[in-house]
Amino acid sequence: xxxxxxxxxxxxxxxxxxxxxxxxxGYQGLHxxxxxxxxxxxxxxxxxxxxxxxxGAGFPTGMKWSFVPxxxxxxxxxxxxxxxxxxxxxxxxxxxxxxxxxxxxxIEGMILAAYTIGADLSYIFIRGEYVVAIQxxxxxxxxxxxxxxxxxxxxxxxxxxxxxxxxxAGRYICGEETALINALEGKRxxxxxxxxxxxxxxxxxRPTIVNNVExxxxxxxxxxxxxxxxxxxxxxxxxGTKMFGASGKVKNPGCWELPMGTPxxxxxxxxxxxxQEGLQLKGFLPGGGxxxxxxxxxxxxxxxxxxxxxxxxxxxxGTMIILDDQTCPVGxxxxxxxFFAHESCGFCTPCREGLPWTRQVLVNIEEGRxxxxxxxxxxxxxxxxxxxxxxxxxxxxxxxxxxxxALKYFRDDFDRHIRGSSCPYHSxxxxxxx
Amino acid sequence: xxxxxxxxxxxxGLLTQEEIRQIDAELAHIPYKSGAAIDAxxxxxxxxxxxxxxxxxxxxxxxxxxxxxxxxxxxxxxLIYRRPVGEKVILFCDSVSCWICGCxxxxxxxxxxxxxxxxxxxxxxxxxxxxxxxxxxCDRAPVMMIGDxxxxxxxxxxxxxxxxxxxxxxxx
Numbered sequence: 001x002x003x004x005x006x007x008x009x010x011x012x013x014x015x016x017x018x019x020x021x022x023x024x025x026g027y028q029g030l031h032x033x034x035x036x037x038x039x040x041x042x043x044x045x046x047x048x049x050x051x052x053x054x055x056g057a058g059f060p061t062g063m064k065w066s067f068v069p070x071x072x073x074x075x076x077x078x079x080x081x082x083x084x085x086x087x088x089x090x091x092x093x094x095x096x097x098x099x100x101x102x103x104x105x106x107i108e109g110m111i112l113a114a115y116t117i118g119a120d121l122s123y124i125f126i127r128g129e130y131v132v133a134i135q136x137x138x139x140x141x142x143x144x145x146x147x148x149x150x151x152x153x154x155x156x157x158x159x160x161x162x163x164x165x166x167x168x169a170g171r172y173i174c175g176e177e178t179a180l181i182n183a184l185e186g187k188r189x190x191x192x193x194x195x196x197x198x199x200x201x202x203x204x205x206r207p208t209i210v211n212n213v214e215x216x217x218x219x220x221x222x223x224x225x226x227x228x229x230x231x232x233x234x235x236x237x238x239x240g241t242k243m244f245g246a247s248g249k250v251k252n253p254g255c256w257e258l259p260m261g262t263p264x265x266x267x268x269x270x271x272x273x274x275x276q277e278g279l280q281l282k283g284f285l286p287g288g289g290x291x292x293x294x295x296x297x298x299x300x301x302x303x304x305x306x307x308x309x310x311x312x313x314x315x316x317x318g319t320m321i322i323l324d325d326q327t328c329p330v331g332x333x334x335x336x337x338x339f340f341a342h343e344s345c346g347f348c349t350p351c352r353e354g355l356p357w358t359r360q361v362l363v364n365i366e367e368g369r370x371x372x373x374x375x376x377x378x379x380x381x382x383x384x385x386x387x388x389x390x391x392x393x394x395x396x397x398x399x400x401x402x403x404x405x406a407l408k409y410f411r412d413d414f415d416r417h418i419r420g421s422s423c424p425y426h427s428x429x430x431x432x433x434x
Numbered sequence: 435x436x437x438x439x440x441x442x443x444x445x446x447g448l449l450t451q452e453e454i455r456q457i458d459a460e461l462a463h464i465p466y467k468s469g470a471a472i473d474a475x476x477x478x479x480x481x482x483x484x485x486x487x488x489x490x491x492x493x494x495x496x497x498x499x500x501x502x503x504x505x506x507x508x509x510x511x512x513l514i515y516r517r518p519v520g521e522k523v524i525l526f527c528d529s530v531s532c533w534i535c536g537c538x539x540x541x542x543x544x545x546x547x548x549x550x551x552x553x554x555x556x557x558x559x560x561x562x563x564x565x566x567x568x569x570x571x572c573d574r575a576p577v578m579m580i581g582d583x584x585x586x587x588x589x590x591x592x593x594x595x596x597x598x599x600x601x602x603x604x605x606x
Contacts (some may be wrong), residue, residue: 077444088527089526090568121463128476128513129525129569131582169472169511172567186471187463188510204465247572254573289530289568312518321570327534345566347511 006257009101015136018143021104027090029220034155042116048227050239055212066201068117068207080208081119085126088172091288091321093211094243099133103140110218128167137165172343177210191393192346236261236304248274248322265299281322286315290398292405328425334362340399345385348392354385368422389427448492463531471507484515519562520555522581528565531572543590547597
């Protein structure tokens with residue numbers, strides 16, 4: 001397979017500087033756009049490519065951009081492009097690699113995205129713990145300013161763009177785009193009510209696009225080589241390649257760029273190497289901590305948004321978390337619910353109160369104090385706070401996804417905890433985190 | 435408002451020239467002063483290690499916002515420290531992939547070795563231990579950060595080596 005997103009990422013994981021990036025075809029998309037393409041042309045190419053957001057929701061990127069008012073429809077003032085580099089979804093480790101090893105690919109994608117929507121100010125909102133990526137992005141930005149790839153009148157095109165790296169002060173909820181915008185405005189990161197959508201009224205009340213790192217990294221290649229080429233990369237119905245990954249007790253945990261539509265079995269067996277000695281695959285979360293469990297019978301499904309959706313889960317971030325047969329599924333769900341309860345912003349009651357309640361029920365079951373009624377409580381919570389519309393944002397519904405699917409596929413494990421008044425698994429008994 | 439109250443509200447003088455210079459650099463691309471609240475908290479914390487009540491009031495004065503509003507912002511974010519921390523903060527990942535790979539045992543070992551639990555600082559002030567959401571290095575689990583350094587593939591032996599100089603017996 002042709003490497004696209006990882007073309008500059010070698011086994012040594014060394015960062016690619018501007019000279020090396022350009023020597024391998026870098027900034028060709030930008031040159032082409034500044035010379036030959038109007039913002040409308042770029043918009044049309046990205047829309048035609050069928051690129052879908054790689055941050056988890058899978059929303060079509062071209063459609064998102066098309067909601068930004070342009071020309072006469074836009075009141076005078078700034079427009080903003082924000083890169084969501086706040087990678088905090090449990091079990092997700094793809095954007096770190098792209099930023100640490102090839103910062104210019106992201107920057108070129110951002111310049112092109114900003115040009116398309118007419119933004120003159122852009123931010124890379126990155127989690128504070130990514131100190132290596134922050135430094136490498138700052139070094140890369142300095143190279144760009146020095147060569148006139150950023151700043152005033154880029155390549156004599158009349159297009160101006162400033163770009164800033166903005167390290168975050170923490171909290172998972174900042175990955176939600178309107179919460180992220182509030183954080184950029186110096187406020188508590190409570191999500192905003194939608195509408196208005198950020199494309200119309202985002203940062204400082206101005207039109208704003210927020211895109212994930214991996215999404216933006218695709219843009220230079222799409223502009224340079226066209227929508228048809230990009231569509232041809234996928235093996236199934238979705239376009240392009242994707243950073244897929246596997247963590248947990250597999251032989252070879254890691255992150256690999258593969259075509260969209262690659263069968264899960266290929267990722268699990270050929271790349272992750274299957275389970276470690278003595279362990280069997282019990283289930284997996286296909287794309288991070290807020291996706292529903294799938295089980296071994298789903299291994300032959302293609303990693304395409306709609307295929308995974310039809311199976312009752314979500315592609316999410318595409319980095320799979322693998323559950324083996326000797327790790328307690330109740331403990332694993334408890335660990336996830338603990339995380340989401342802790343990360344609730346506290347704004348709406350179902351999430352602020354419902355998640356700690358759910359956590360306590362799971363603690364009771366895991367520690368052998370569970371009752372049959374507890375399973376009814378969990379089912380109630382799944383239906384109530386799991387329903388989009390009952391909560392202010394998607395955090396609590398996302399938290400319910402692993403729980404509802406665990407109740408479906410691993411019901412027997414819940415029952416064994418309650419019947420035996422203890423955790424039947426050895427390695428993680430009495431614990432789902434701290 | 436009487437004179438005493440007015441004098442009380444301006445604490446800007448408690449910020450250093452360097453801190454003000456750095457905050458002003460952020461304000462250059464932010465339309466409202468309070469928009470730099472998080473940046474300013476991070477800048478002051480970078481110089482002083484943590485954000486004391488006095489620091490908080492000084493920042494609030496400079497950004498023309500109430501100390502209460504700034505406190506609401508400061509306490510929202512887990513990387514803003516409103517209590518003193520040690521020379522290095524250990525951010526220990528307890529999220530799902532690290533948990534599957536046995537981080538509970540590693541956490542117990544760190545606590546035993548340093549004599550501290552989450553939220554505490556060693557008696558010698560070297561380390562503060564805090565949990566952190568998934569560090570995005572799940573292929574190298576279990577992991578933690580010590581200061582700015584990511585430490586991967588943790589096992590009990592590695593914890594022994596990392597903290598070989600530390601004696602048990604921590605303090606709050």
